[in-house]
Amino acid sequence: MSDFLIHVISVSCIYGILALSLNLQAGFTGLMNFGLIAMFGCGVYGAGLVHRFGLPVALGPALALILAVLMGLFLARLGRRLSTDYWGIATLSIAEIARIFATNLEPLTGGAQGISGLPLLFSGLRPWDGAARLALFAVILGVAWLICERLVRSNFGLGMKLIREEPQLARALGYDIDRIRSTVMVIASVIAAVAGVLYAHYLSFVGPELLLAPETFLIWAMVIIGGIANNRGVIAGAFAMQFMMAYVPFVKDYFALPSDFVAAARLMLSGGVILGFLLLRPQGIFPERVGGRHDH
Amino acid sequence: MVQFIFDTLFRAADLALIAVALSAVYSLIRFPNVALVQYAVVGAFVGMALQQQGVPIVPAVLLASLLVGGIAQVFNAVIFQRLLRLDPAIALIGSLALSMVLSAGFLLGFGPAAQRFSVQVAPATRVFGVRVTEMQVLTGGLTVAILIAFALLLFRTPLGREMRAVSTNPVLAAATGVNTARVTGLVVFLSGVIAALGGAMLALRGSVSIDMGTNMLLPVFAAAILGGLGNAFGAVFGAIVIAAAETLITNLNFGPIVGQDHVFLPASYAPAASFALLVAVLLFRPRGIFVSEVTRV
Numbered sequence: 054m055s056d057f058l059i060h061v062i063s064v065s066c067i068y069g070i071l072a073l074s075l076n077l078q079a080g081f082t083g084l085m086n087f088g089l090i091a092m093f094g095c096g097v098y099g100a101g102l103v104h105r106f107g108l109p110v111a112l113g114p115a116l117a118l119i120l121a122v123l124m125g126l127f128l129a130r131l132g133r134r135l136s137t138d139y140w141g142i143a144t145l146s147i148a149e150i151a152r153i154f155a156t157n158l159e160p161l162t163g164g165a166q167g168i169s170g171l172p173l174l175f176s177g178l179r180p181w182d183g184a185a186r187l188a189l190f191a192v193i194l195g196v197a198w199l200i201c202e203r204l205v206r207s208n209f210g211l212g213m214k215l216i217r218e219e220p221q222l223a224r225a226l227g228y229d230i231d232r233i234r235s236t237v238m239v240i241a242s243v244i245a246a247v248a249g250v251l252y253a254h255y256l257s258f259v260g261p262e263l264l265l266a267p268e269t270f271l272i273w274a275m276v277i278i279g280g281i282a283n284n285r286g287v288i289a290g291a292f293a294m295q296f297m298m299a300y301v302p303f304v305k306d307y308f309a310l311p312s313d314f315v316a317a318a319r320l321m322l323s324g325g326v327i328l329g330f331l332l333l334r335p336q337g338i339f340p341e342r343v344g345g346r347h348d349h
Numbered sequence: 350m351v352q353f354i355f356d357t358l359f360r361a362a363d364l365a366l367i368a369v370a371l372s373a374v375y376s377l378i379r380f381p382n383v384a385l386v387q388y389a390v391v392g393a394f395v396g397m398a399l400q401q402q403g404v405p406i407v408p409a410v411l412l413a414s415l416l417v418g419g420i421a422q423v424f425n426a427v428i429f430q431r432l433l434r435l436d437p438a439i440a441l442i443g444s445l446a447l448s449m450v451l452s453a454g455f456l457l458g459f460g461p462a463a464q465r466f467s468v469q470v471a472p473a474t475r476v477f478g479v480r481v482t483e484m485q486v487l488t489g490g491l492t493v494a495i496l497i498a499f500a501l502l503l504f505r506t507p508l509g510r511e512m513r514a515v516s517t518n519p520v521l522a523a524a525t526g527v528n529t530a531r532v533t534g535l536v537v538f539l540s541g542v543i544a545a546l547g548g549a550m551l552a553l554r555g556s557v558s559i560d561m562g563t564n565m566l567l568p569v570f571a572a573a574i575l576g577g578l579g580n581a582f583g584a585v586f587g588a589i590v591i592a593a594a595e596t597l598i599t600n601l602n603f604g605p606i607v608g609q610d611h612v613f614l615p616a617s618y619a620p621a622a623s624f625a626l627l628v629a630v631l632l633f634r635p636r637g638i639f640v641s642e643v644t645r646v
Contacts, residue, residue, distance in 0.1 A: 085438045087445070135631055137438045138381055139578075142570050143631045146624035149567055153621040266563075270449060273442065313460060317453040324449030331432055331443050 059183045061299045062292075063255065066190035069291040070197045070248040072275040073284060074241040079273075080282035080341075081205050082237045083217030085137050086128065088144030090269040091151045092242040095120035096249020098155065101168040101259030110172055113253075117246045125242030129235040145266065152264040167260025174254050190251060194288070197244055201284050204240070213237060214282075267320060271298075274323040277330045280337030289339065297322055351477045353596055359485055359554070360592035361585075362492040366547030367565065368572035368584035369496065374540040376516035376579035377533050380437040383444040384424065385544045386569055387451040387562040392417045392545025393552035394455065397464055406466060414545035421541025422534060448562065455559035463558035488550040495546055496585060499539075503581065512536055516579065568595070568620065571627035591623045598622035 078084040099117025175185040215223040279290025301318045396413035432440040473480040503509040514522040515532045572591045576583025603612040
């Protein structure tokens with residue numbers, strides 16, 4: 054396999070983890086989180102800050118975990134009294150606040166230059182380091198997928214889907230909506246933060262431009278294209294979007310287009326895919342399987 | 350102090366028109382249409398393009414805003430009416446996606462550089478010790494005039510009465526012979542026109558670049574939500590509060606708190622102030638400061 058292909062598949066695996074996280078929230082529980090990138094940012098900056106202050110690398114995931122749990126709980130707390138659309142806007146604002154602080158708190162986060170020189174995973178295994186990273190990412194994606202599948206097929210998962218479909222019925226049946234929402238947000242946030250830690254050590258760089266709002270909508274595009282509330286589908290969606298994004302620069306070179314084309318095409322692809330699928334096939338390529346097996 | 354009031358008022362004028370448009374359209378179509386901030390950019394760019402073709406500035410701005418009103422109706426019919434049948438949250442995602450596609454279009458069509466109308470730039474004059482340009486006063490006055498015109502339309506005409514009736518109780522309004530589809534279409538058209546005028550005012554006061562819509566998104570939302578989404582004139586109040594918060598956070602001397610003489614936050618924190626205010630309002634007063642549900646028409 055060429056290095057380029059390994060790179061694209063590695064990034065696809067990381068985004069697959071993010072798509073699973075968003076799917077838990079938006080797909081199964083109906084929580085329209087437009088600030089997912091802040092949860093990812095907890096992981097990215099958890100790893101970055103530990104490196105910047107010379108702490109052992111192993112503390113990165115620990116810091117990321119703490120930040121992610123706090124972020125998940127805070128967003129869930131906000132959702133307690135807000136309707137879906139207000140909450141969506143609130144999550145978007147929180148992600149932007151996080152990015153503004155990451156850009157401006159220079160003594161802590163390194164400001165706009167970010168933090169570079171994070172240790173690369175498996176750098177000792179050259180020339181097989183790329184393949185080793187890919188294997189690790191694929192394994193973690195598989196584990197995340199298993200966790201998500203087990204979760205949505207459990208009794209707890211039934212509660213999640215009931216909240217999505219009929220929140221008032223769920224409350225009447227005795228489901229504790231606030232507790233289920235907080236649990237889902239914390240689990241999803243931790244999954245997204247794991248992706249963030251992996252990505253930070255993959256790029257070996259951490260900066261505020263990783264937290265831009267369009268990145269959230271790229272993940273939304275993956276979930277919508279693959280099939281909202283279908284775990285396998287959203288992973289397929291992550292691969293589809295990443296491969297399309299990866300070949301945009303080649304299209305630019307082939308047709309000798311201006312350099313703005315790459316940035317515009319990325320926005321156009323995310324936005325266009327979301328709009329096209331919502332209008333023409335809102336259930337995505339792989340629709341949710343209703344009913345089916347449940348582990349009790 | 351006077352400087353602070355002027356800064357706040359001009360920033361509020363930036364936000365007010367688009368926030369009012371957002372709020373007005375929310376009152377009839379129950380989802381916040383994020384793409385409105387991009388309609389404002391379309392209005393500014395089309396106006397500038399028309400002016401470059403030799404159209405005088407006033408008809409150029411008017412034509413551009415009418416055109417954007419039409420575009421708003423087309424998008425509403427083709428995209429949002431269909432998505433709303435699925436779910437208002439889906440329509441919100443659709444409008445975010447549409448904003449991304451539009452901003453990609455701006456990047457390809459106009460390039461990343463900021464653009465401005467070609468108007469004579471008069472040097473700033475001093476009023477009460479504050480630097481003000483002629484354009485600021487002119488566009489500020491126009492903004493107020495547009496807001497008053499919209500208020501008169503809403504509260505003093507039969508059409509405005511129908512609009513308020515449809516937003517309060519669409520079923521009852523339809524039963525009493527109001528053509529709800531026509532009224533909704535008109536409000537969508539008006540929201541496009543007002544947003545485009547807001548964009549043009551911004552362009553007249555300074556310059557407009559393609560990411561203006563993206564940068565305006567959250568402050569405009571914060572203003573509209575603060576005023577109670579659906580309450581068009583609450584949005585004006587919201588715009589003033591947001592503008593004051595943004596101005597205050599960058600002009601306040603934090604020195605005494607940290608034990609130094611002068612500590613000012615960089616201007617890049619200004620947006621964070623308005624978003625934080627938005628989050629705080631949502632935490633403690635989830636439906637905005639003024640609740641939009643009216644009890645009588």
